[in-house]
Amino acid sequence: MIEIRDLTKIYQLSKRQQAKLKVSSSTKIAVNHLSLTAHEGEIFGLLGTNGAGKTTTLRCLATLLHPTEGQVLIDGLDTVKDSAAVRSKIGFLTNEIKLDPQFTPLYLMHFFGSLHGMDDEQISQRTKLLFSQFGITEFQDKKIDELSSGMKQKASIAVSLIHDPDVIIFDEPTTGLDIITARTVTDYLLQMKKEGKLVIISTHIMSEAEKLCDRVAIIIDGKLAAQGTVSELLAQEQADDLEDAFFRLYLAHEKEVQA
């Protein structure tokens, strides 16, 4: 279970960053008093525009960032106090984390498996399974550097799942993938859900969220704008599809800000 309790993340901006963002304040509130809960056996989607705070929220879940206020618990473990224990439970995938270009997918599976405390036997079995699932076997001995971006993404996904984590945190997992590869990934996420795992993803592709997610949270400007199942949200906003619902919420938010 993931419990996000009143999470706030404020970045300190340097002078240069202020100039770049054209703001005069020396802080930026990336996530603003966000609370939500996600459970085992469901796919939970964080929806929002670029810069809405999705990635920051997921990084807080992955222990890479510390909440400025509030708390994040994963299976009851605090991401700040029990960060090592949290990291052994989660599989985290994000665009900013890259695989070392000089190594092969096969070696990287062994390297990260070892860091997760697995023995060679466990690593080999798990690697075999994931590689056949994602079709990595044929290029498992090529350097990451020589792979196409789709192959790289597949390898990254396999590496993030080497230790068979209970909680899967994927930041925009299908971005940059072709239709077939994207389908492989979403199919795998559905399979994970069936196995009783908790999957939380961020996306700005509304159709993907509609098909994939059991429940979604719409985040606008770091704040939770709405949450619930897709049909709940459609009914609430009297919209035909999720994209419509999102726009209504977005416009309402804009009005609120201007008022």
Next chain:
Amino acid sequence: MNNIKIVFNKEMRRVFRDPKMIFSLFLLPVIILIGIYSLIGYLAKAEASDQEQHKSVISVQNAPADLESALSDFFGSAQVTWLDSQADITAAKQQIYDGTSDLLVIFPENFLQQVEDYEAGSSIPEVLTFYNPSQNYSTSARENFVAQMTSVYEKNLLKQRFGDLNALTAFTIDQNNPGSVIQDEQKASGKLLATMLPYMITLLLFAGTMSLGTDTIAGEKERGTMASMLVTPAKRSEIVLGKLLSLTVLSLLSALVYLVALIVALPQAMSFGEEMAFSITGSQIAMLAAVILSLAFLYVALVAVVAVFAKSVKEASAYVTPIYLLVIVAGIFTMISPGSGVKDTVYYLIPVYNCSVAMGEVFTMDLTITHFLLTFFSTLAYGGILTAVIAKAFGSEKVMFNA
């Protein structure tokens, strides 16, 4: 502990599985070094043989009658123009200025007469030479001429004046005393090594660390591969130690390769180390190795501390350069004062400097056990403090993710 080993192995694999890395880290420097020194040696030899073969161009005005026969060796191998007292010497001077002539010598008119007529208190005839010190040929022609004049020609004249030259010699110093130099040959050779080696070791170690260290830390940050390790349950300190230890080993290896190359290449460049009565004992090797090891670790930690706070490899390289200059300065200090007596204990606590001093003193056999231990453990301690800082930085979101 296990995680340190896993990270260590990965870092080593990164280097040793990559032919390009092996070539640029270990082979290229050696090739360049040996190439440069061979070239220096070749040029020096060519210069020397050129000097020998060169026929000096000399003009002599008012030469005494017996000069040419007395200095037949010297003038025989030169192209000499004999000038009389009427000759114009401006042209001869211009040729020296231009480098087409090497030496102009002017004797006073009636030189021999003046020598012969000498009485106590009368003036001494003066021989004038004109040469061009920025021309090697000119310098050596003048040196040879002056040496010949004083050692052969002047002695001939004095013999004519006094008959017995020994009357002019009140005493000699060390003319028949081959045992005059009393020193420990080992220590003397050690002093040469004490001057050169610590400086080179300290420099080479740092040079090797610089490129590797900035890449494995700042480079991984920049490429986004560092974060992949940070989302595993491995402790930050384990990741840091694994990286630092592998860097230490790699920089030691690279320094070793350099050193071997230097020892092979140097004699070709200079007549260095030809007759060195130097032998090194087991305990000396052990102390030297320990000091070098601790120093390599400190350097690695120093570079890593800079690299971890830098946002890119470029930035890291820029920050490391001033530290490199400091290391060079610390090395120069030890070259100035090797083996100049026992130093205060407190000197063995100054980072980097203490290692250079200790390495020098291993060769001159001046290093005491206390000073050795102080150097070794203080260096490790400084490295340890830096390691703790780096581990702390690895946990900082500001440093690692620029957040």
